Amino acid sequence: MSFLKKFKGLFHDDWCPTCNSEMELTDKQLFMLNETVSHYVSTRNPAYFQNNLLKVDKKSDIPAGVYACGIKTYWCSECSKKIVYVQVFLPVRDQEKMEDVFYYENGELNNFLEKQKNYKL
Amino acid sequence: MENERIKKINWLYLGGYIILPILVIVLGIALTVWHVFPDNGLGTILFAIFLFGPVVFWSVGGSFIFKRQNKKMEQELDRENFHRDHTFNGKGVEVIVDTKDKKVALKFFWNPFEKFIIDAKKVENAYVDTGACGSGFMEGSSRVSFLFTVDGIKIRVNTFTSNQRFRMDSNYILDGISKADMMVNILNEASKDNKKK
Numbered sequence: 500m501s502f503l504k505k506f507k508g509l510f511h512d513d514w515c516p517t518c519n520s521e522m523e524l525t526d527k528q529l530f531m532l533n534e535t536v537s538h539y540v541s542t543r544n545p546a547y548f549q550n551n552l553l554k555v556d557k558k559s560d561i562p563a564g565v566y567a568c569g570i571k572t573y574w575c576s577e578c579s580k581k582i583v584y585v586q587v588f589l590p591v592r593d594q595e596k597m598e599d600v601f602y603y604e605n606g607e608l609n610n611f612l613e614k615q616k617n618y619k620l
Numbered sequence: 621m622e623n624e625r626i627k628k629i630n631w632l633y634l635g636g637y638i639i640l641p642i643l644v645i646v647l648g649i650a651l652t653v654w655h656v657f658p659d660n661g662l663g664t665i666l667f668a669i670f671l672f673g674p675v676v677f678w679s680v681g682g683s684f685i686f687k688r689q690n691k692k693m694e695q696e697l698d699r700e701n702f703h704r705d706h707t708f709n710g711k712g713v714e715v716i717v718d719t720k721d722k723k724v725a726l727k728f729f730w731n732p733f734e735k736f737i738i739d740a741k742k743v744e745n746a747y748v749d750t751g752a753c754g755s756g757f758m759e760g761s762s763r764v765s766f767l768f769t770v771d772g773i774k775i776r777v778n779t780f781t782s783n784q785r786f787r788m789d790s791n792y793i794l795d796g797i798s799k800a801d802m803m804v805n806i807l808n809e810a811s812k813d814n815k816k817k
Contacts, residue, residue, distance in 0.1 A: 535802065536795060536798040536799050536802060537795060537799070562802070562805065563798060563801035563802045563804075563805050564798045564799060564801060564802025564803075564805075565802075589794065589795075589798055591794040591797050591798045591801070592797065592801070594789055594794060596791055596794040596795065596798070
C-alpha cells in the first residue's frame with residue numbers, strides 16, 4: 500500500500516477519492532475477516548469480502564491473531580455518490596496493524612451491507 | 621512418543637552436528653598433507669569440498685534436517701488421526717495443537733528425530749514475552765516469543781527474531797505479538813478444557 504494511500508486512509512478516510520471533498524458518514528460497522536495473522540492476501544475483490552466477513556459488535560469480540568475489517572459508508576454530496584470505505588487491519592492488543600484501504604464507488608458491496616443490516620433487525 | 625518426558629536436546633545429535641564436520645575438515649587437510657589428492661585442479665576441488673562442505677552443512681544442514689523431520693512428523697500425525705488444527709513453526713520448535721482431542725505435538729531443532737505428543741493439560745503457564753526493553757520512544761524489541769511449561773520444562777517458541785531492534789509499534793513486532801497471543805490463547809483453551817474433564 501502506498502504511503503499516500505495509507506496516510507489518507509488513516510487521517511482522511513472521509514475525503515472523496517474522486518473529488519477530494521469531505522463526505523458525510525452514513526453508516527459504519529466492524530467485521531471479523533476470516534484470516535489469521537500472516538495469511539492475509541491483499542485483494543480488492545468484493546466477493547472475497549462478501550464471503551469472508553463476519554459482523555461483530557466490538558474489537559474485543561475478535562480473537563487474537565485474526566484480522567478485522569472496518570467498513571464505513573459515505574455520501575459524497577459533490578459527486579452524488581455512495582462510497583464504501585473498507586479498512587483491513589490486524590488488531591494487536593491496544594494497537595492496530597494497518598493492512599489495506601479500499602474504496603468501492605460503484606456499489607460493489609451495497610447488497611452485502613444491506614443484508615448485514617437486515618440480519619441485525 | 622506419547623506422554624514421555626520431553627527432551628529438548630539430543631546431545632548425541634548436537635555433538636555430532638558440531639564434531640563430524642570438524643572431522644571432515646581435518647580429514648581433508650590430512651589427505652592434502654599426505655598427498656592423497658592429485659596435485660592438480662581436481663585436488664584443489666576435492667580439498668575445497670572437504671573444507672566448505674562442512675561449512676555449508678553448519679549453515680543450512682540443521683534447518684534442512686529439521687524441515688524434513690517436521691514434514692515426516694506431520695505425515696505420521698495424520699496417520700495417527702491427530703487433528704492438526706493449529707501448527708506453528710518457530711524455527712527452533714514446531715508446535716502442533718489438536719484442539720479436538722486436546723493434544724499437543726512438539727518437535728525440537730536439536731532433537732529432530734523424536735516427536736513428543738503430550739496431553740494439553742500438561743501445558744502450564746503459557747504466556748507471551750514481547751522482549752520489550754527501553755522506555756518511551758526508545759522502547760523496542762528484537763525478539764517476540766511465547767513460552768509454556770511442560771513437566772517443569774520451559775519451552776520458548778519465537779514468533780519474531782531479528783539482529784536489529786524494532787519499535788514496539790512496528791509491523792514486525794505487532795505481527796509477532798499477534799501470533800504469540802493467538803498461540804497462547806489456543807494452548808490455554810486446549811489445556812483449560814482438558815483440565816475441566
